[in-house]
Each structure stands twice: as C-alpha cells, then as structure tokens.
Amino acid sequence: MQKELIKVNATDNIAVALIDLKAGSTIYFEGEEINVLEDVKAKHKIALQNFEIGDRIIMYGVLIGKASAKIEKGGLLSTLNVKHESDKVTGKTETIDWNIPNIEKWKNRHFMGYHREDGQVGTENVWLFFPLVFCENRNIEILKDIFEKELMKPKENDYQLLLRSLVNSEKGNSNSLDKTSDDSLFNNVEVRFITHQGGCGGIRQDSHSLAKLLAGYVNNPNVAGATVLSLGCQNLQIQIFKDALNEINPNLNKPVLIYDQQQIGTIEEMLSRVVKDSFEAIKKANQLKREPAPLSKLKIGLECGGSDGFSGISANPTLGVISDLVAALGGVTILSEFPELCGVEQELVNRCVEEESGKRFLELMKWYEKTVIDAGSGFDMNPSPGNIKDGLITDAMKSAGAAKKGGTSPIVGVSDYGEYISKPGLHLLCTPGNDVECTTAMVGSGANMVLFTTGLGTPTGNPIAPVVKISSNSTLASKMSDIIDIDTGGIITGEKSIDEMADEMLEFIINVASGEIKTKAAILNQNDFIPWKRGVSL
Structure with a gap:
C-alpha cells in the first residue's frame, strides 16, 4: 500500500501528500492521528501542527515561509495562508563533512566520446554556425536551409507528408509519399545553427557578456569548430569575440571561420565563401571518431x-x-x-x-x-x-x-x-x-x-x-x-x-x-x- 504522506526532513512541520487526501478522512503518520480538514491534492502540503500568524514553516529542514493566516493541524497550505520567507545568511557558520559515495561500480567505466586537443571530451561532434549580431540572423537561416538539406538530409516529418498528400490530391497527382532518405553525407559530425537578438542596441556590457557566452560554445568539447558571421559595425566587434576566446582558452586549436559582411561586400559573395570554406572544414571534422573516455x-x-x-x-x-x-x-x-x-x-x-x-x-x-x-x-x-x-x-x-x-x-x-x-x-x-x-x-x-x-x-x-x-x-x-x-x-x-x-x-x-x-x-x-x-x- 502506498504511503499517504512524506516528511522530507526530520525537523519539518509540514508534509507532502503523496496521493489525493479527502476532507474528513483520518490518516496516521509518524504515530499521530491527523484529521484532514480539507481536500489536499497529491503534491500539496498539509500542516502537521497548528500555526499562528507569523509562525515559521519548515520544509527540507529550512525556513520556506511564514503563516499569513491561522492554519490548523491537517489543513492545506496555500498562497492564501503562507507567504515567502527565508533566513538571512551573512557567511559560513560550519564546515560540512561529505560522505563520499561508493564509486567502485563506476570508476573503470567509460563512454565513447570525441577527444579534443585541450583534453576535453565531447559527447557530440558539432560544427556550429552563429552570428555576432542579430542583423546576421537571416544569413544564418539561409545557411541552415542550405546545409541541412544538402548535408544532413533530414527525414520529412508527418505533417510535411500530410500537407504534400493534400496538395497532390488537389492537383490530382499520385506522387510517392515516401520519406526522404536519412543517409547523411557526414556520419561523424552534426551541423547546428544559433540565432539570437543580441550583439548591438543594448549596453556594451551585454555585448561583452554575449561574447563570453559564444566563446564558451566554441570552446565546449562538443564543438569541433565554428562559422561566425559579423555585420561589422555592431557593439560585439570581432576583436571582442576573439579576446573572449583567448581568455577562455589561449591555446585554442579549433578552426573558427569569421566573416565580416561590410568588409566583403554583397551577401552573395559572402555566403559563397562561407559555403565553400565551411564545407571543407566540416569534411575534416567528420574524420574524428568516438574513442573511450573515463567518466x-x-x-x-x-x-x-x-x-x-x-x-x-x-x-x-x-x-x-x-x-x-x-x-x-x-x-x-x-x-x-x-x-x-x-x-x-x-x-x-x-x-x-x-x-x-x-x-x-x-x-x-x-x-x-x-x-x-x-x-x-x-x-x-x-x-x-x-x-x-x-x-x-x-x-x-x-x-x-x-x-x-x-x-x-x-x-x-x-x-x-x-x-x-x-x-x-x-x-x-x-x-x-x-x-x-x-x-x-x-x-x-x-x-x-x-x-x-x-x-x-x-x-x-x-x-x-x-x-x-x-x-x-x-x-x-x-x-x-x-x-x-x-x-x-x-x-x-x-x-x-x-x-x-x-x-x-x-x-x-x-x-x-x-x-x-x-x-x-x-x-x-x-x-x-x-x-x-x-x-x-x-
């Protein structure tokens, strides 16, 4: 028989209902009889004592609120009778000893990952495309359409097939509805794309923060390399991004291809370069194979x-x-x-x-x-x-x-x-x-x-x-x-x-x-x- 209540910490004065409790029922918990005063749905909390206004409510062994109205033992805790409250902390009061878990079962286990030159190991092998500024989002979307269709060859989803069947029916066609082959040209690398709304228009600190975040994505062990698009005049300048990369990893040896649209000229010229250069880099990234790595x-x-x-x-x-x-x-x-x-x-x-x-x-x-x-x-x-x-x-x-x-x-x-x-x-x-x-x-x-x-x-x-x-x-x-x-x-x-x-x-x-x-x-x-x-x- 499933338990009706659980108290997370011995010092708690409330309990969690594990099943729905009906008003008027009586339950027995930790040697005490509790009369349920109102319906308490599973996941909600029930009072294990009477609370006066201002009384401390303890769960997980810590203060999680104070009573904002009287709550009787067996009553439901809700936003109507409890308000948020937490204890103030000024500094360290003790050192907590750690009972280190037994790792015998796991210490010689491994996973098959992608090893990077800096010693990190990836669980994925991704070539990443992203812009330094939102102005380049459209170009990233164009590249996403190009590369996903030609390299990754994703399966068409059921909604796409349904729409095609409706269109073909209207036209009187009987074209095959077989899904596109999922055989990819590259089996050891994924191509992914990021867009965002930052890089310009906000305070300079936000651009520097975004630079650090994007640099972290490039340095992440799951990333083999990246293609980066810049407009040229934005707050998040190319040099700021390079500085962020250097701060994280001065010896970064991953290929990072950066393109400045205002320096190159037309969109056609820039995207042609991007496609050619990125394709060659992705081919090299695809050569990396999974190898054993410790946990x-x-x-x-x-x-x-x-x-x-x-x-x-x-x-x-x-x-x-x-x-x-x-x-x-x-x-x-x-x-x-x-x-x-x-x-x-x-x-x-x-x-x-x-x-x-x-x-x-x-x-x-x-x-x-x-x-x-x-x-x-x-x-x-x-x-x-x-x-x-x-x-x-x-x-x-x-x-x-x-x-x-x-x-x-x-x-x-x-x-x-x-x-x-x-x-x-x-x-x-x-x-x-x-x-x-x-x-x-x-x-x-x-x-x-x-x-x-x-x-x-x-x-x-x-x-x-x-x-x-x-x-x-x-x-x-x-x-x-x-x-x-x-x-x-x-x-x-x-x-x-x-x-x-x-x-x-x-x-x-x-x-x-x-x-x-x-x-x-x-x-x-x-x-x-x-x-x-x-x-x-x-």
Missing part, C-alpha cells in the same frame, strides 16, 4: 523546469546522487538558477571549500535580488502559476527542492554568467531560473550534457549538448512520453529507491554520452538558445 570527462549541467510538488522528492534528489557520483569520479557538475537557491544559501555557503567562494556566492545572490527588486519584483514572484497549482507555493519551498539537484558534495567554485568551468567537482553558476536561459548558460560554461527534471513537462533542448529530460512523476511520463527520457515516478510509489533510480540514470547517461541513445529533445530537433540580457536597450 571524469563528463561535465553535467543540472536543471529543473516546469517543477511540481514531487520534483524535490524524486527527480531532483536522484540528480543529487548523480552529481555526487560524477564529482567523486573527478567530473564536473554545475548547479545554477540562482533565484531558485533562495532560502538554502546557508547550506551552500557552508559547503564551499574556499571561504572566498562562499562570499562570492552571497554577493552574486544579493546583486541579483537587488536587480529584481529594482525592476519592481522580487524572488517571491519566482514560482509560476504551474508551480503553484502543483504544490510549490513559495520561492523558498521551490528553491529547497531545486537545490537537491546539487547533492551533498563540496562546492569547489562559484562562477558568474559566461565564465568557463573546468575544475573537477560541483560548481555554482549564476544564471536565471528561466529554463532556456539557464540551459544555454550551463552549456556555454562547458557542460557537455544537461540533466533536466520536470514535473509538468517542458520541451527544452540545446543546439550542441544532449538534454536528458527526467519526469518527477509517472503520470507526466505517460502523458508526454514524446519529451520524457527517464521516469522517476517509481520513487513516489515506493517501487524504487533514489539510489536504484540513480544507477539506472547513470547507465542511461553513459549511453547518451556515447551516442548510443538519442534524447527526446534531439529527436524533436529542440535546439533552444536564449542569452541572458542583463541590461536595457539603448
């Missing part, structure tokens, strides 16, 4: 989006175990989404190996919160309508569950947006909570794979890094099976433990990293890219 070469971004009330007790803690295993193996993991770390700062600061890292984390958090307040909002506005509907009623509650993705390992570094990450271990990276902006940033900081948990369903992917989509509950996995790769709902029903789920997930990760499994986001060609625009437009 220490994994650089994993940890993301959650469309979270629900189960995310923090199933999918996210499973990622936490993965993060600990990868860190123990000598790999890199990245925990970001700073608005969703509000309320758990003390634990994270205490886990920082270097005191300076803890100070930098708090400085970045304070800066970020101030910019949000100056814009007329606050971190308390972070939970989306979907989050709230499915049980995440305060930002601190959402944050405490989101932080579980980072496991328990020491934090070896804290980075600002656009900074490249190489040092083994768990890192904190300052990014927005926005799904695509965050995923975009982690890949720009070096992640060669992203693990993405969701309780509501989101189709986010990335142009150069596999994004593994993980559901917190089995209902979602069944309903939106076309976007979900792994279902952790068995943890909720009690069919699997978190450790068992983590073992299955790491096997899946190895197969994805080796190119043996294609993620659902990749199958859907979900190649999202949104830079974080911090400043205003001028």
Whole structure:
C-alpha cells in the first residue's frame, strides 16, 4: 500500500501528500492521528501542527515561509495562508563533512566520446554556425536551409507528408509519399545553427557578456569548430569575440571561420565563401571518431523546469546522487538558477571549500535580488502559476527542492554568467531560473550534457549538448512520453529507491554520452538558445 504522506526532513512541520487526501478522512503518520480538514491534492502540503500568524514553516529542514493566516493541524497550505520567507545568511557558520559515495561500480567505466586537443571530451561532434549580431540572423537561416538539406538530409516529418498528400490530391497527382532518405553525407559530425537578438542596441556590457557566452560554445568539447558571421559595425566587434576566446582558452586549436559582411561586400559573395570554406572544414571534422573516455570527462549541467510538488522528492534528489557520483569520479557538475537557491544559501555557503567562494556566492545572490527588486519584483514572484497549482507555493519551498539537484558534495567554485568551468567537482553558476536561459548558460560554461527534471513537462533542448529530460512523476511520463527520457515516478510509489533510480540514470547517461541513445529533445530537433540580457536597450 502506498504511503499517504512524506516528511522530507526530520525537523519539518509540514508534509507532502503523496496521493489525493479527502476532507474528513483520518490518516496516521509518524504515530499521530491527523484529521484532514480539507481536500489536499497529491503534491500539496498539509500542516502537521497548528500555526499562528507569523509562525515559521519548515520544509527540507529550512525556513520556506511564514503563516499569513491561522492554519490548523491537517489543513492545506496555500498562497492564501503562507507567504515567502527565508533566513538571512551573512557567511559560513560550519564546515560540512561529505560522505563520499561508493564509486567502485563506476570508476573503470567509460563512454565513447570525441577527444579534443585541450583534453576535453565531447559527447557530440558539432560544427556550429552563429552570428555576432542579430542583423546576421537571416544569413544564418539561409545557411541552415542550405546545409541541412544538402548535408544532413533530414527525414520529412508527418505533417510535411500530410500537407504534400493534400496538395497532390488537389492537383490530382499520385506522387510517392515516401520519406526522404536519412543517409547523411557526414556520419561523424552534426551541423547546428544559433540565432539570437543580441550583439548591438543594448549596453556594451551585454555585448561583452554575449561574447563570453559564444566563446564558451566554441570552446565546449562538443564543438569541433565554428562559422561566425559579423555585420561589422555592431557593439560585439570581432576583436571582442576573439579576446573572449583567448581568455577562455589561449591555446585554442579549433578552426573558427569569421566573416565580416561590410568588409566583403554583397551577401552573395559572402555566403559563397562561407559555403565553400565551411564545407571543407566540416569534411575534416567528420574524420574524428568516438574513442573511450573515463567518466571524469563528463561535465553535467543540472536543471529543473516546469517543477511540481514531487520534483524535490524524486527527480531532483536522484540528480543529487548523480552529481555526487560524477564529482567523486573527478567530473564536473554545475548547479545554477540562482533565484531558485533562495532560502538554502546557508547550506551552500557552508559547503564551499574556499571561504572566498562562499562570499562570492552571497554577493552574486544579493546583486541579483537587488536587480529584481529594482525592476519592481522580487524572488517571491519566482514560482509560476504551474508551480503553484502543483504544490510549490513559495520561492523558498521551490528553491529547497531545486537545490537537491546539487547533492551533498563540496562546492569547489562559484562562477558568474559566461565564465568557463573546468575544475573537477560541483560548481555554482549564476544564471536565471528561466529554463532556456539557464540551459544555454550551463552549456556555454562547458557542460557537455544537461540533466533536466520536470514535473509538468517542458520541451527544452540545446543546439550542441544532449538534454536528458527526467519526469518527477509517472503520470507526466505517460502523458508526454514524446519529451520524457527517464521516469522517476517509481520513487513516489515506493517501487524504487533514489539510489536504484540513480544507477539506472547513470547507465542511461553513459549511453547518451556515447551516442548510443538519442534524447527526446534531439529527436524533436529542440535546439533552444536564449542569452541572458542583463541590461536595457539603448
């Protein structure tokens, strides 16, 4: 029989409903009788004690809010009786010991990856096209149409075939509806394209930030080389981009082809050069083959989006175990989404190996919160309508569950947006909570794979890094099976433990990293890219 409630931490004074609870029913939990006062849907929270106005509400062992109205034991917690609140943090208060996980099962395992000259290893081999400024987006789109049709030869989708059948029917034709062959000219390289709305028109700092992000994509181990288009007069000058590349990797030995339209002249002349030069470079990139690499070469971004009330007790803690295993193996993991770390700062600061890292984390958090307040909002506005509907009623509650993705390992570094990450271990990276902006940033900081948990369903992917989509509950996995790769709902029903789920997930990760499994986001060609625009437009 499935349990009705779960208390995440021994000190919590609220519990999560694992199934729908009916008003008037009586349940027994931790030796106490609880009379359910109103309907409580699965994923939502029930009071384990009486709360007066202003009383502290504890979940995951931390303050996640205060009562804004009286709440009786057995009552439902909602936005009507709870307001966001979190404890203030000024610095490190203790050093947390880490129980290093047993890695015997994994230490001699490998994945089949693409080895780069700088020692990084890619899970993909991508030739990347992108502009330095939005003015070149149309030319990138032209190149995308040309290269995808002639080199990659993608299958036509069912909607295309349906439209063709309707058109042919109207014309009285009976042309074959067979899909185009998926045999590509190049089997060891993918050609991907990025467009964006930046590079000019905003403050200069945004252009420099975009330069660092794009340089990070070029330096990412999943990228074999790049074709870069510049108009010529934009804020993000070619030299700024080159300087950003040099700062990340002074010895970069990847081919980077850069074209300045205003120097070359006509679009026809520029694109003719681009096509010829890029084709030759892609041919060379295609010669690289997958070879064995230790799991220490994994650089994993940890993301959650469309979270629900189960995310923090199933999918996210499973990622936490993965993060600990990868860190123990000598790999890199990245925990970001700073608005969703509000309320758990003390634990994270205490886990920082270097005191300076803890100070930098708090400085970045304070800066970020101030910019949000100056814009007329606050971190308390972070939970989306979907989050709230499915049980995440305060930002601190959402944050405490989101932080579980980072496991328990020491934090070896804290980075600002656009900074490249190489040092083994768990890192904190300052990014927005926005799904695509965050995923975009982690890949720009070096992640060669992203693990993405969701309780509501989101189709986010990335142009150069596999994004593994993980559901917190089995209902979602069944309903939106076309976007979900792994279902952790068995943890909720009690069919699997978190450790068992983590073992299955790491096997899946190895197969994805080796190119043996294609993620659902990749199958859907979900190649999202949104830079974080911090400043205003001028």
